[in-house]
Amino acid sequence: SSDRFSLTRRLPADHQAEALRSDVLKGLTGRPKTLPPKWFYDGRGSELFERITRLPEYYPTRAEHAILRERAGEIAEAAGAATLVELGSGSSRKTRLLLDALTARGTLRLYAPLDVSEDALVAAGGALTADYPGLTVAAAVTDYEVDLTLPGEAPRLVAFLGGTLGNLDDAGRRAFYAALRPQLGPGDGLLLGADLVKPADVVVPAYDDAEGVTAAFNKNVLHVLNRELGAGFDPDAFDHRALWNARESRIEMRLCSRRAQTVPVPALDLTVDFERGEELRTEISVKFHRDGLTAELARAGFDVRHWWTDEGGRFALLLATP
Numbered sequence: 001s002s003d004r005f006s007l008t009r010r011l012p013a014d015h016q017a018e019a020l021r022s023d024v025l026k027g028l029t030g031r032p033k034t035l036p037p038k039w040f041y042d043g044r045g046s047e048l049f050e051r052i053t054r055l056p057e058y059y060p061t062r063a064e065h066a067i068l069r070e071r072a073g074e075i076a077e078a079a080g081a082a083t084l085v086e087l088g089s090g091s092s093r094k095t096r097l098l099l100d101a102l103t104a105r106g107t108l109r110l111y112a113p114l115d116v117s118e119d120a121l122v123a124a125g126g127a128l129t130a131d132y133p134g135l136t137v138a139a140a141v142t143d144y145e146v147d148l149t150l151p152g153e154a155p156r157l158v159a160f161l162g163g164t165l166g167n168l169d170d171a172g173r174r175a176f177y178a179a180l181r182p183q184l185g186p187g188d189g190l191l192l193g194a195d196l197v198k199p200a201d202v203v204v205p206a207y208d209d210a211e212g213v214t215a216a217f218n219k220n221v222l223h224v225l226n227r228e229l230g231a232g233f234d235p236d237a238f239d240h241r242a243l244w245n246a247r248e249s250r251i252e253m254r255l256c257s258r259r260a261q262t263v264p265v266p267a268l269d270l271t272v273d274f275e276r277g278e279e280l281r282t283e284i285s286v287k288f289h290r291d292g293l294t295a296e297l298a299r300a301g302f303d304v305r306h307w308w309t310d311e312g313g314r315f316a317l318l319l320a321t322p
């Protein structure tokens with residue numbers, strides 16, 4: 001089966017280290033202080049995220065899974081893809097529902113997962129080549145914000161699941177669509193998972209669970225900075241916050257400094273001052289309305305052909321074509 005698995009490293013060896021340094025320098029010297037959510041996901045962060053997906057309050061994963069279970073056949077039928085490209089594939093667990101449907105239709109030859117985590121790609125690739133005998137897996141270590149070159153032959157289905165689209169602000173989503181659109185031609189499709197706007201008393205607990213798993217996930221980014229940059233953060237000196245920003249239609253996760261403090265970041269020759277109560281924004285998670293998302297995709301040259309939701313109307317999967 002190893003002859004059906006390949007892994008390409010598209011990022012230079014030092015890319016991630018350099019990206020972390022420049023993100024942290026920019027984010028901790030800006031106002032308000034911010035950090036990009038991609039740095040949550042070291043080994044411990046990925047485990048905490050897996051636990052989040054099983055929390056009673058965190059509905060998106062279950063809702064998307066339910067849609068995929070229900071609609072994978074329709075998706076495969078509409079896409080007729082020879083190549084499935086998955087952006088931010090992670091463990092590729094949900095992907096199996098798509099792979100089952102696409103291989104059952106007999107069109108799929110190549111699965112191309114793209115992810116920043118080489119470990120996740122190797123683990124997923126090994127299991128998938130074993131379980132799907134006719135399938136070739138061509139994995140690529142990359143960051144979709146750096147290199148979104150699509151591998152494989154048309155017709156392609158590009159899947160961006162889990163609601164990760166919501167981590168991008170307006171400009172980020174525009175850049176994402178603009179990088180993707182010219183690579184897609186007739187017959188290709190974009191399968192997007194998007195979390196939908198809902199009452200604050202439902203969406204806030206999803207990001208501030210009773211068990212405190214999301215709080216640990218949020219603070220984990222400070223452990224990452226301590227380890228990778230020799231930073232001196234005391235995670236206990238920050239409180240986890242999840243806020244619904246209605247104007248921007250998004251959840252914002254923040255870390256709130258419990259006291260005035262100065263944190264050294266030796267690898268950047270930097271010290272960072274926090275006032276008591278000052279917040280560091282670590283993630284945005286945009287929630288969408290059907291009309292707004294359809295319109296922004298239209299402006300980017302995509303036609304939304306299918307819109308599927310779970311029973312509770314909490315989450316949407318859409319299939320758009322160029």
Ligand code: AVJ
Nearest residue numbers: 052162163164167207214285
């Ligand atoms: C993986 C980006 C979709 O925004 O819901 C979960 C990450 N953050 N709990 C999300 C997350 C806090 C998640 N995404």
